[in-house]
Amino acid sequence: SAVISQKPSRDICQRGTSLTIQCQVDSQVTMMFWYRQQPGQSLTLIATANQGSEATYESGFVIDKFPISRPNLTFSTLTVSNMSPEDSSIYLCSARERNEKLFFGSGTQLSVL
Amino acid sequence: AQSVAQPEDQVNVAEGNPLTVKCTYSVSGNPYLFWYVQYPNRGLQFLLKYITGDNLVKGSYGFEAEFNKSQTSFHLKKPSALVSDSALYFCAVRGDTGGFKTIFGAGTRLFVKA
Numbered sequence: 001s002a003v004i005s006q007k008p009s010r011d012i013c014q015r016g017t018s019l020t021i022q023c024q025v026d027s028q029v030t031m032m033f034w035y036r037q038q039p040g041q042s043l044t045l046i047a048t049a050n051q052g053s054e055a056t057y058e059s060g061f062v063i064d065k066f067p068i069s070r071p072n073l074t075f076s077t078l079t080v081s082n083m084s085p086e087d088s089s090i091y092l093c094s095a096r097e098r099n100e101k102l103f104f105g106s107g108t109q110l111s112v113l
Numbered sequence: 114a115q116s117v118a119q120p121e122d123q124v125n126v127a128e129g130n131p132l133t134v135k136c137t138y139s140v141s142g143n144p145y146l147f148w149y150v151q152y153p154n155r156g157l158q159f160l161l162k163y164i165t166g167d168n169l170v171k172g173s174y175g176f177e178a179e180f181n182k183s184q185t186s187f188h189l190k191k192p193s194a195l196v197s198d199s200a201l202y203f204c205a206v207r208g209d210t211g212g213f214k215t216i217f218g219a220g221t222r223l224f225v226k227a
Contacts, residue, residue: 001159031213040201043157043217058214092157100145100164102205102215104157 002027006093006105013083013112020079021108023093028073033102034066035092043092049076083112115140117206117218125224126194134189134221136204146187147205147215148178157203163187174198194225 005024013019023032031050035043047055047068055068069077080087093105116139126132138144148160161172168180178189187204204218 033214035217040220040222042203042219045214045216048214094157096213096215100147100162101159102147102149102157103159106156 001101001103002029002095002097004093004095004103004105006108008108009106010109011111013110015084015112017083018079018081019083019110020077021091021093022077023075023105025074025095029095029097030073031096032070032076033094033096034068034076034078035094037090037092037107039090046078046091080110083110085112088112115206115208115216117204117216119202119204119218119221121221122219123222123224125226128196128225128227129193132189132191132194132198132223132225134202134204134223136187136189136218137185138187138204138206139185140206140208142208142210144185144187145207145209145215146178146180148172148176148187148189149203149205149217151201151203151220153200160189160202194223196225196227199223199225 003026034046037043045058046061047057049055049068049070051070051073067079088111091108094102118137146163149157151157161170163170163180171177176191201220203220205215207215
């Protein structure tokens with residue numbers, strides 16, 4: 001399977017600041033996804049990121065708060081803007097292989113003080 | 114809208130006994146169904162998928178799952194549980210129409226006791 005390198009693995013941030021999470025895939029993929037997960041709980045889809053088009057956001061998530069870039073077929077970033085403690089979570093990027101499998105980055109554990 | 118239900122927060126089973134982790138789904142069109150596993154402090158790993166073909170699919174680590182269209186279920190099974198199977202299991206689904214997003218269930222924590 002392909003491999004996603006995600007960074008940072010964790011960060012502690014101050015309220016009101018922004019954090020950009022990067023994901024690098026070792027092969028070209030058409031579709032990438034960003035999820036949020038509270039420890040031990042389910043994954044909530046934030047947005048779908050396709051190369052060459054704007055990201056598609058799920059209900060409850062907006063571009064101003066979670067801007068996403070997808071400059072090419074191997075890279076994507078998610079920015080968590082103007083952070084508040086409610087944004088504390090694990091953020092996961094994923095990509096879909098041609099055989100429909102999703103593979104995931106190792107996650108970014110974000111704590112907002 | 115698509116959804117996934119995992120009715121059990123936790124499943125406890127003794128090592129060597131068979132295990133079942135339940136999943137039901139709702140989706141437009143034909144379902145693409147998946148099971149993923151998450152071990153403590155590790156990322157999600159793919160276990161198996163059903164897209165078409167035989168209703169019983171086999172996956173990694175001796176797991177299998179049975180697709181039941183009439184009951185809209187995709188239960189995960191293993192004939193003989195291992196302590197190392199203890200983890201968090203997620204059922205996931207996407208439809209073959211409309212968007213391409215994959216939706217995950219709430220997760221079921223499996224405890225296998227020695």
